[in-house]
Amino acid sequence: IRAIKETPHAKEYEARIRVDGDVDPKVFARFVGERLKVTQKTPARVAHRRADKDRERWIEFVSFSPIEAGGEGEKYWRVRLRTEHGTYVKEVINGESGSTTPSLSELVGLPCQCVELDVLAILDVEGRPEEVRRAPLAFGQNL
Numbered sequence: 001i002r003a004i005k006e007t008p009h010a011k012e013y014e015a016r017i018r019v020d021g022d023v024d025p026k027v028f029a030r031f032v033g034e035r036l037k038v039t040q041k042t043p044a045r046v047a048h049r050r051a052d053k054d055r056e057r058w059i060e061f062v063s064f065s066p067i068e069a070g071g072e073g074e075k076y077w078r079v080r081l082r083t084e085h086g087t088y089v090k091e092v093i094n095g096e097s098g099s100t101t102p103s104l105s106e107l108v109g110l111p112c113q114c115v116e117l118d119v120l121a122i123l124d125v126e127g128r129p130e131e132v133r134r135a136p137l138a139f140g141q142n143l
Contacts, residue, residue, distance in 0.1 A: 008085040010123040016116040028064035041099040057087040090114045
């Protein structure tokens with residue numbers, strides 16, 4: 001586990017996000033496949049264990065799909081994205097009051113909040129799927 005966590009890998013995530021308002025799907029489509037540079041200050045939620053500094057990372061939005069409507073004008077979307085190792089993904093979505101720029105909230109002009117977040121894949125440093133590696137077969141299993 002330590003080797004995976006400490007080796008710089010890009011990751012692919014799927015997030016369920018809440019958007020406070022209506023977003024035309026064409027707005028989201030503008031960002032699909034584009035690698036964006038983001039600058040992130042250390043988030044409040046990890047400030048007690050991380051140095052307070054600005055970090056530059058890349059993100060790529062892979063897809064956006066609407067999933068359901070909430071109350072009071074809330075809309076929910078499934079967002080798939082790839083990020084450089086060390087990116088604070090929740091802050092890429094909500095912007096944490098301007099400490100991550102650009103954020104998805106900033107890009108669409110509406111408040112966005114990460115409701116669920118899952119890691120789908122660990123990628124190589126550039127964001128491509130890693131080569132599958134297996135333990136060698138035991139003696140005699142190749143016969």
